[in-house]
Amino acid sequence: MTETLVAAARRAQQQAYAPYSRYQVGAALEAEDGQIYTGCNMENASFGLTICAERTAVATAVTAGARRFRRIAIVVGSEPPAMPCGACRQVLAEFGLDLPGESVGPSTRVSWNLRDLLPGAFGPGNLA
Ligand code: THU
Numbered sequence: 001m002t003e004t005l006v007a008a009a010r011r012a013q014q015q016a017y018a019p020y021s022r023y024q025v026g027a028a029l030e031a032e033d034g035q036i037y038t039g040c041n042m043e044n045a046s047f048g049l050t051i052c053a054e055r056t057a058v059a060t061a062v063t064a065g066a067r068r069f070r071r072i073a074i075v076v077g078s079e080p081p082a083m084p085c086g087a088c089r090q091v092l093a094e095f096g097l098d099l100p101g102e103s104v105g106p107s108t109r110v111s112w113n114l115r116d117l118l119p120g121a122f123g124p125g126n127l128a
Pocket residue numbers: 018021023024025040041042043050051052053054082083084085088
């Protein structure tokens with residue numbers, strides 16, 4: 001994973017709005033053209049309305065017109081570094097299962113590919 005992408009995710013993590021869980025997450029998504037789109041988690045007093053960092057990053061990217069992505073970096077404060085939740089896996093999969101990712105914790109990193117995190121994925125192809 002490029003250090004530029006990890007640094008962007010780290011900066012996004014600083015913006016996390018997580019007064020309830022205190023669990024801050026940052027995500028950085030690199031588009032095909034090299035542009036980087038970031039997101040942080042955003043909690044709500046109505047807990048179920050919380051949005052994860054990964055989905056915030058996807059929304060930011062799509063709003064800017066980007067739909068094809070090269071890789072994603074996620075920064076968390078726990079060990080082992082957390083993988084994207086199920087909802088975020090599905091939302092990322094909408095734009096391609098071939099997405100290398102890295103989860104970065106305070107002392108270790110885990111590399112993964114979205115395809116392996118969502119076997120048998122339901123996707124746009126199912127609606128064709
Ligand atoms: N969270 C993320 O931002 N990404 C994930 O993949 C898992 C969980 C956030 C949601 C919530 O604000 C906090 O972490 C605790 O669940």
